[in-house]
Amino acid sequence: MLLITGAAGFIGGNFVHHWFSHHDEPVVVLDKLTYAGNVRTIEPLLAPGRCELVRGDVGDRALVDRLLAEHRPRAILHFAAESHVDRSIHGPDAFIQTNVVGSFNLLEATRAYWGALAPGEAEAFRFLHVSTDEVYGSLAETDPAFSETTPYAPNSPYSASKAASDHLVRAYHHTYGLPTxxxxxxxxxxPYHFPEKLIPLMILNALDGKPLPVYGDGLNVRDWLYVRDHCEAIRQVLARGRVGEVYxxxxxxEIRNIDVVTTICRQLDALRPRASGRYEDLITYVKDRPGHDRRYAIDPSKIEREIGWQPTETFASGVEKTVRWYLDNGAWIDGIRTGAYRQWLETQYGKQAENEQVAA
Structure with missing residues (x-):
């Protein structure tokens, strides 16, 4: 079985769905269930002996030790992280605690567990750490895309905390031999993206007739990856990746932020037209955020060459699927907006859910 941290969140939740579309191997999900952890994302998959959800913190060493001893996973997939740049600017403490201290505690527990495995089990074991391109900093317009050898240069508390966790994972492989x-x-x-992030925020604000806020001049560039393509990459790296390597x-x-927003607007114009005017009329430029990285771009040639993975979705095809998903899944969206998705915690654990509720 697999132990997956943070799998009630966006990427982790999508990974669990993707995993069960290819495998019967059971998983245990460890998730703190903060504001962005939504049980409804994986609730249809929860079943004894198939997918078990444990509410808890990766920084809780006793809990992690118990789960490892009880379930004896062949691999740990570490998705759990605080991940919103704006939140990290206004409140970096949670990012240090979860992304740095939490990852350290998980690595320590894993090292002890792995060190006690029988030789064959220890050789087959893997610790897969899911990180971000933001650890590499910002690119100029003509710079080559980030590769695995690009020096780290994080520019926000979020990216700095993820860089620290990446370095810890590297160190645990090189110092202790942990198969990372x-x-x-x-x-x-x-699908299932919490609506504080750009694409779901634009979709839901547009449908509500609210302003579509675009930072600065809107010319910041990002490399957009459809989440199910990412999940397939992780699945293949787990199966065939070389121990100790980064992919x-x-x-x-590579698309400018303003072009992302206008693409969404045109998709909505076609699928759910406004009573009057176009969705692009709602675009509003707002003051740029501090330290806003200008451009990210990934060179995926290593994973293509060594593992054979390639993305299957263009941005046009992926964003159409995404827009349609948000149009077709009003109940999931309403649960986010009203905070009803938090009620599961009260029912399950008999106490009020922690952390703030955030509406789009």
Whole structure:
């Protein structure tokens, strides 16, 4: 079985769905269930002996030790992270605690567990750490895309905390021999995305007739990766990645933020037209955020060459699927907006859910 941290979140939740579309191997999900952890994302998959959800913190060493001893996973997939740049600027403490201290505690527990395995089990074991391209900093317009050898230059508290966790994973492999794998991905989008991020925020604000806020001049560039393509990359790295290696995962879709927003507007114009005017009329330029990185781009040639993975979705095809998903899944969206998705925690654990509720 697999132990997967943070799998009630966006990428982790999509990975669990993707995993069960290819495998019967059971998983245990460890998730703190903060504001962006939504049980409804994986609730249809929860079943004894198939997918078990444990509410808890990766920084809780006793809990992690118990789960490892009880379930004896053949691999740990570490998705759990605080991931929103704006939140990290206004409140970096949670990012240090989860992304740095939490990852350290998980690595320590894993090292002890792995060290006690029988030789064959220890050789087959893997610790896969899911990270971000933001650890590499910002690119100028003509700079080559990030590769696995690009020096780290994080520019936000979020990216700095992820860089620290990446370095810890590297150190635990080189110092202790822990069989690690690391993936650094570009910007993900797709189903089950919490609506504080750009694409779901634009979709839901547009449908509500609210302003579509675009930072600065809107010319910041990101490489967009459809989340299910990312999940397939992780699945293949887990199966065939070389121990101790890093694999950059990109969508080959470098797009300016303003073009992302206008593409969404045109999709909505076609699928759910406004009563009057176009969705683009709602675009509003707002003050840029501090330290806003200008461009990210991923060179995925290593994962293509060594593992054979390539993205299957263009941005046009992926964003159409994403827009349609948000149009077709009003109940999931309403649960986010009303905070009803938090009620599961009260029912399950008999106490009020922690952390703030955030509406789009």
């Amino acid at each position: 794998l690391t993936t650094n991905c570009s910007n993900n989008y797709g 950059n995962v990109g969508g080959k879709n």
